[in-house]
Amino acid sequence: MDSNWKGIKEAITSTCHEILGHKKHHHKEWITFAREGNMRELYDITKKLFGNHRKPERPVKSKEGKVITNIEEQRNRWVQNFKELLNRAPLNPINIEAAPMDVPINIGPPTIEEISIVIKQIRSGKAEGPDIIPAEALKAEVAVTARILYILLSKIWNEEQVPTD
Secondary structure, X not given: OHHHHHHHHXXXXXXXXXXXXXXXXXXXXXXXXXHHOOHHHHHHHXXXXXXXXXXXXXXXXXXXXXXXXXXXXXXHHXXXXXXHHHOOOOOOOOOOOOOOOOOOOOOOXXXXXXXHHHHHHOOOOOOOOOOOOOHHHHHHOHHHHHHHHHHHHHHHHHHOOOOOO
């Protein structure tokens, strides 16, 4: 099982590196400032990036619309508000019929079609997972990838053993 997975993983990753090259990691200039110990520049760039973020405090108002300044009165108003919101009768009575007991559930291995659908749903441009396979590599040839993964997943399903890597 492990050799199958390692072979597939190696084939995909080596092809990616051969075709696309190694991914260049561009670090931000603030990392350079931090590494060099240039705290003034680090502080300035952090301030530019994030600015002065303070959430403005929104006043608690009474039912009449008057601002409540006393902390205890504010807490009481919140309690009153939630009691009114959460202690209401339902607007429409719930008439949900019970589902039939024998709901058909597919407990077989995933099909090639299901695998293809999942591959297409993978978001591109995100960081690779622990397998170091970029989404773009899997999506480059969905039909081929789905067949390869189908063989691997069927073997995992039948042997009930997951690769360690």
